[in-house]
Amino acid sequence: MTPQELLALDSLLTAEEAAFADSVRRLVGDVVRPHVAQWYETGVTPVRDLARELGKLGLLGAHLTGYGCAGVSAVAYGLSCLELEAGDSGVRSLVSVQGSLAMYAIWKYGSEEQKQEWLPRMAAGEAIGCFGLTEPDHGSDPAGMTTRAVRDGDDWLLTGTKMWITNAPVAELAVVWAKVDQGVTGFVVPLDLPGVTVNEIHNKLSLRASATGELVFDRVRLPASAQLPEARGLKAPLSCLTEARYGIVWGALGAARDCLETAIDYTTTRTQFGRPLAGFQLTQAKLADLTLEYQKGWLLAHHLGRLADSGQLKPEQVSVGKLNNVREAIAIARTCRTMLGANGISGEYPIMRHANNLESVLTYEGTSEVHQLVIGQKLTGLSAFA
Known part of the structure; x- marks a missing residue:
C-alpha cells in the first residue's frame, strides 16, 4: 500500500482532477525521471526542451484562464505541482516561476497588449520568463529594494541587480520590480535589451536541476508600454x-x-x-x-x-x-x-x-x-x- 492509498486521499478528488494528476505523473515518468539524476549531477538541464513538453500538457500557467492557458482548478494545479516535485523540485520551480510568478504578474497586472504578446507563447513553453524581486541585500525584506526606474522623457531607465532568479539564464523576459517616485511597480523586460546582463549562478548544492541567475540592469531603456499598468505598490x-x-x-x-x-x-x-x-x-x-x-x-x-x-x-x-x-x-x-x-x-x-x-x-x-x-x-x- 502506498502513502496515498492509506487514507484513500484520491477519493476527495474529482474525476477530472485525478485524470489531470495521472497525466502529469506519466509525463514526469517519461520525461523527467530517466534523466533527472544526470541533470542534478551535471547541473545542466535542457530547460527549453522541457518547457515545451510541459507546455504541451498545459502545465505552464495551468490555473490561469485565457491566452492559451488551461484554466484548471486550484486543486488540479496543486496536484500537478505535487507530481512535478516528485520528479524534482527544480522542475516544479520551473513551472512555478513561469506560471505563478511571471505569467501571473502579466495576467493579473499587465495590459491587454502585454498579455497578447507574451502569455500564449509562455503557456506553450516557447518563451520562458523569470521574476526579478529578490536582490543581493534584500531577500526577506523586499521593501528595501534598491532597483530603481526613473523617467527619461516617455521612457523609463531601469538600474539595479536581482539575485537568485530561477529561469534567468534561459529566459527571454523578466518581470522586474523596481522603485519609482510613486512607490513600487513592475516592468516586462526582454532580456536581450542593451544594458541587461545575465550571470548564471554555479556551484549550487541544491536545486541543481534548475537554472538560477543574477540579473543586472545598467540604465536599461524601456518604453512606457513596458510598465505593468495595474501593478501599484508592494x-x-x-x-x-x-x-x-x-x-x-x-x-x-x-x-x-x-x-x-x-x-x-x-x-x-x-x-x-x-x-x-x-x-x-x-x-x-x-x-x-x-x-x-x-x-x-x-x-x-x-x-x-x-x-x-x-x-x-x-x-x-x-x-x-x-x-x-x-x-x-x-x-x-x-x-x-x-x-x-x-x-x-x-x-x-x-x-x-x-x-x-x-x-x-x-x-x-x-x-x-x-x-x-x-x-x-x-x-x-x-x-x-x-
Missing part, C-alpha cells in the same frame, strides 16, 4: 508570491511522497539479520509516523485548494501550508535517508537529492521564520517584523 509582487507559495504547499509533498515510496520499496526488499528491514518495529514506526505527516500535509493542501477554488483563500492561510508542508517534507526526506543507510546518499536513489532541494524550498518564497511571523501577526494583531 502588494502586487507579494500577491504573485502567494500564488507561487500555494504551489509549493503541494509541491513539497511530491518530494516527500517520492522519499516515502522509495523507503518503503527499499526496506521491503533489503534484508538484514535474516529478514527485510521493513519487518523491524523501528522501521515500521518511522514509516507510520512519516506517512501520517504526509497525509496531514495533503489534507491541508487539499483544504487550501478548495478555499482557493471558492475564492476564499487568504495569504496567511498559504503561509500555514507552506510552513507546515515544507518543514514536514524535509523531515520526511531526512528520516527516509536513514532507512537506506549508506545507499541513502547515493545518486542512484532520489532521497538525498530531494533533501538537498528541500533545503532551498524551505528558504525561498518566504523563509519559515517569515511565515511564522505572518501567522503570528494574524493571531495577535501585532507585527513583529520590525
